[in-house]
Amino acid sequence: MLKAYKYRLYPTEQQKDYFANCFGCARFIYNQMLSEKIDHYKETKQMLQNTPAQYKKEFPFLKEVDSLALANAQQNLERAYKNFFRDKSVGFPKFKSKHKSKASYTTNNQGGNIRLEDGKIKLPKIGFVKLKQHRTFEGVIKSCTISMNKSGKYFVSILVKSEEGKMEFTKRKIGIDLGLSDFAITTNDLGEVKKHENPKHLYKAEKRLKKAQRSLSRKQKGGKNRNKARLQVAKKHEKISNQRKDFLHKLTKKITDENQVIVIETLSSKNLMKNRKLAKSIGDAGWHEFVRQLEYKAEQKGRTIIKADRFYPSSQMCSACGHRDGKKPLHIRQWECPHCGEHLDRDINASKNLLALAK
Incomplete structure (x- = not known):
């Protein structure tokens, strides 16, 4: 049985820079491959079989990040194509936006290169990153997804393969x-x-949320105060989401x-x-x-x-x-x-x- 466990990460400034590079490169390779697939199909009416490796010579910055992050971006694109051809209502794969798409990348455990030790998690190409492990798990780590939300918090979702644990049968x-x-x-x-x-979490927080959104709309674009106001709005939305999920x-x-x-x-x-x-x-x-x-x-x-x-x-x-x-x-x-x-x-x-x- 596969089960994911999500934990809060506390990276250093240097590690935050690395994560930003991984997020950007995973998004870049996804968009680049999608663009070339579309152009190739328009010219030949055939599907282009491209891989991240063929772009590293033209774009050397791709060598600085985890290669598995790029490979998983490719798999996500292939999956999006399969879903589209399986069911047209799903929609054609879309380009990822820097500001609207989720900032994340996925890497795989190979030979124990991902493991938990002393309140830290070891990740490929970056080493140990501090995390808050609020619950333990038993099983083999298959992969992990590092992400950053709109309020600037970092998380890691660890996919674990473990034995099935069915609960005792009840007649209820x-x-x-x-x-x-x-x-x-x-x-x-x-x-x-x-x-x-x-509980109506959004309804109860609506007045405070509107006030924060009005404050954001009055700030000058590109300014530091606007970014501070944006974070305040993001934190309020995050709190509402967390309250709903908890319930x-x-x-x-x-x-x-x-x-x-x-x-x-x-x-x-x-x-x-x-x-x-x-x-x-x-x-x-x-x-x-x-x-x-x-x-x-x-x-x-x-x-x-x-x-x-x-x-x-x-x-x-x-x-x-x-x-x-x-x-x-x-x-x-x-x-x-x-x-x-x-x-x-x-x-x-x-x-x-x-x-x-x-x-």
Whole structure:
């Protein structure tokens, strides 16, 4: 089983310069190879098979960085091409921007050239870099990805191959309905219903974020004060993102620890985001990330995820008698079933109907 562990790095100024060179060279070789592939195809209607090695003579600065960083950039480009030809909706590979693309590069462990020792990690061509190892792991290091976020913090994501550790089997089943007023409404096979409050991290920080963004917009481009203001905005966005991830990780861990079968609804976040009135709230909730975390944690722990059909009428059926009385406007949160007279809560009723799919 492959699992990634992410740690904070604390490089020296010299190491920061090296990382900047690696980020730039990985981006440069990606763009250079993509450009030549496009030109070659326009002329010959055939795919160009180019490699990073053939550019080192023309661009000597490429020799100063880890060669595996360039090789992984090539693999990323090849993967982007394969994804495009597999599914055109993915989109054609795009050029990487210095200011918009993520600053990162990936290197591989060969002969133990990547290892952890005394609160430091040894990386190819740079040596030991200080890191904060807040948790340990067991297994063989396959590769690591070094990255820098918009607020200037450095991280390393270590990909480790280890033995599968399935959790003890449990008979518990749960149905999960996602919402905005409450983030998730769950019903298990014991009949226990729980509403998990939507923390609304972006909404709560919006006033402070707007103030920081207005301050940034007033600064002169290219000035030091503008860069300081940019960092302040980036740090506020980073805090919101970290708060959201922390909430989602804790909730998905609890759900996957306690339940063997998990039933969730199939939501198309991309389509839902087209609703301008709800787009910001949906993005703030992080439904897509919640489902992604549930899926990979369930796989690691030997749990089963069941996704209801996209058009499954979980909110239209009575969970007591099964009567279906059609769609209802979003403002209707409670009603009585016209067939059996059961008083229904929209979200709880939906979670009970989803749970029924696990039986």
